[in-house]
Amino acid sequence: MPPKKLAAGNWKMNGLKADLAEVAALAEAHATTACEILICPPATLLAPMAATVGSAPILLGGQNCHAAESGAHTGDISAAMLKDAGAGYVILGHSERRADHGETDAEVRIKTGAAWTAGLTAIVCIGETLSQREAGETLDIVGGQLDGSLPDGSTAENMVVAYEPVWAIGTGKVPTTVQIAEVHDFLRAQLVSRFGDAANGIRLLYGGSVKPSNAAEIFAVSNVDGALVGGASLKAADFGGIIDALAAA
Ligand code: PEP
Numbered sequence: 001m002p003p004k005k006l007a008a009g010n011w012k013m014n015g016l017k018a019d020l021a022e023v024a025a026l027a028e029a030h031a032t033t034a035c036e037i038l039i040c041p042p043a044t045l046l047a048p049m050a051a052t053v054g055s056a057p058i059l060l061g062g063q064n065c066h067a068a069e070s071g072a073h074t075g076d077i078s079a080a081m082l083k084d085a086g087a088g089y090v091i092l093g094h095s096e097r098r099a100d101h102g103e104t105d106a107e108v109r110i111k112t113g114a115a116w117t118a119g120l121t122a123i124v125c126i127g128e129t130l131s132q133r134e135a136g137e138t139l140d141i142v143g144g145q146l147d148g149s150l151p152d153g154s155t156a157e158n159m160v161v162a163y164e165p166v167w168a169i170g171t172g173k174v175p176t177t178v179q180i181a182e183v184h185d186f187l188r189a190q191l192v193s194r195f196g197d198a199a200n201g202i203r204l205l206y207g208g209s210v211k212p213s214n215a216a217e218i219f220a221v222s223n224v225d226g227a228l229v230g231g232a233s234l235k236a237a238d239f240g241g242i243i244d245a246l247a248a249a
Pocket of ligand 1: 010164168169170171208209228229231232
């Protein structure tokens with residue numbers, strides 16, 4: 001059976017212990033759900049969030065990991081540490097990390113291998129900038145990122161891909177459903193061509209200014225298996241609306 005659709009929240013560098021109340025509210029409102037729910041908080045909140053979630057069906061993830069298992073890497077965090085703190089997933093290659101820390105496709109690929117070794121599912125992010133879209137390069141860019149960032153051996157169980165146009169992240173701008181379908185259909189074909197029919201089960205998330213008000217329309221697009229949500233994942237009411245739209249899709 002293919003994995004369930006996935007509503008993933010990326011809290012970025014937001015969240016203190018007081019914000020666990022939002023997760024408690026989300027857990028109470030979603031004791032059962034037709035889709036998977038994932039929150040990727042700052043690493044400091046992973047363990048307390050795991051305690052807050054309790055037996056509710058809310059999965060947890062990290063936002064980055066180092067390629068090494070351990071060692072002299074001050075300020076970094078390993079995949080095994082994320083797992084130990086309660087994570088089952090890790091976001092890798094988010095455009096903010098590619099921009100702020102110069103992460104390359106090759107580094108994302110190596111980190112993905114480290115995540116797998118620790119037993120984490122990777123959510124690898126790809127997406128074009130506005131100037132790349134305007135130059136008509138979108139499919140070339142995302143195709144190259146997909147090829148370079150995913151290791152051999154990617155499966156529906158160990159890999160999720162998030163298509164996040166850089167110009168749509170945190171801007172309130174969203175591609176048209178035709179534009180989203182074009183990219184997702186292209187990515188699906190490339191995944192199947194490289195990994196075989198089983199890659200039909202690799203979840204393809206859309207990310208970039210998803211809100212309760214536009215979620216249903218986005219989830220109706222072909223080959224959209226869920227969303228990676230930034231700002232709207234911070235409040236239970238907003239993220240809950242997106243989860244409900246995905247569960248109904
Ligand atoms: C993100 O950062 O992954 C994201 C999609 O952000 P937002 O939903 O705020 O655009």
